[in-house]
Amino acid sequence: MNRIIVRHNKIExxxxxxxxxxxxxxFLGFGNQDVTQxxxxxxxxxxxxxxxxxxxxxxxxxxxxxxxxLAGNRRVxxxxxxxxxxxxxxxxxNAVRQVPYGATMSYLQIARAIGKDKAVRAVGNACRANPxxxxxxxxxxxxxxxxxxxYYGGLSCKQRLLxxxxxxxxxxxx
Numbered sequence: 537m538n539r540i541i542v543r544h545n546k547i548e549x550x551x552x553x554x555x556x557x558x559x560x561x562x563f564l565g566f567g568n569q570d571v572t573q574x575x576x577x578x579x580x581x582x583x584x585x586x587x588x589x590x591x592x593x594x595x596x597x598x599x600x601x602x603x604x605x606l607a608g609n610r611r612v613x614x615x616x617x618x619x620x621x622x623x624x625x626x627x628x629x630n631a632v633r634q635v636p637y638g639a640t641m642s643y644l645q646i647a648r649a650i651g652k653d654k655a656v657r658a659v660g661n662a663c664r665a666n667p668x669x670x671x672x673x674x675x676x677x678x679x680x681x682x683x684x685x686x687y688y689g690g691l692s693c694k695q696r697l698l699x700x701x702x703x704x705x706x707x708x709x710x
Contacts, residue, residue, distance in 0.1 A: 538585040542576060543595040548606060549693065554595045557583055560618035561598050562669045566689055575667055577584045582620050602670060608704035611637040619697045621665060624652075628662035637706025640698065642680045660686060670697070 540562065553705035554564030555571045563579050565572035580587045597615060603663040616643035619626050631649045635641050641649075643659045652658070658673055662673040675697040679685045 538583060539588045540580050540583060540585045540689050541578070541595065542587055542589050543592060543593045543599070545599050547595075547602065552599070552602065555579060555587075556592060556594045557585060557618055559594060560616040561594065561668060561671065562618040562620055564598070564671055565691075566669060579620055579667055595709075598671075605670065606700065608694070608700065611704075615671065617668060617671065618668075619672070619706075620667065621662070624655075624658065625665055626663040628659050629666055629668075629672045629674075632663065632666070632672055632674055632677060635673060636703040640676050640678045642678055643685075644680050647678060664688065673697075676701075696706070 540555045540557045542553060542555045542563070545554065547566070549566055551566065553563070553565045553576060554561065554649050555576055556560070557579075559688055562583070565575055565578055576587060593666070594615070601610055601613050601615060619629050621629070627650045628646060631646050634649075643656045643663070647653055647655045647659045650659075664686060666674045666688065669675075675687055675689075675694045684691050684694050684698075687696070
């Protein structure tokens with residue numbers, strides 16, 4: 537049977553859960569552990585896999601890169617990803633990955649970027665379903681009026697991540 541390898545970690549924002557499948561990060565959840573567990577098991581069901589908790593080199597590397605990001609020392613992640621979702625969701629997540637560190641885009645701008653101008657709500661739903669938080673930076677997606685709306689980790693977490701990136705963005709001229 538295939539396995540999703542899961543590892544729980546403590547970070548400054550609370551509990552972090554990482555999961556990988558066949559050498560690619562497929563899950564990064566933090567904050568609400570009930571929601572994190574539901575999403576991890578949804579990923580396992582979609583992949584036809586069992587969930588096993590153990591140490592793993594890729595998960596150690598992902599944790600290291602998250603720590604660097606939270607310290608303001610990393611702007612881009614270079615972890616192999618497995619984005620499990622519909623074609624539409626993956627198109628949204630790929631567009632979200634193009635939003636530069638320290639910048640924001642609206643759900644409408646993402647809808648336009650993928651050629652689906654009228655799919656703003658569907659873009660929001662895809663962002664809500666993003667199983668690889670922070671690395672696929674849905675926290676950078678905001679309402680058309682500039683307001684913070686919806687985020688897996690909660691709006692206070694979204695604001696915290698945006699503030700972190702704004703604080704270190706001037707250094708991101710790499």
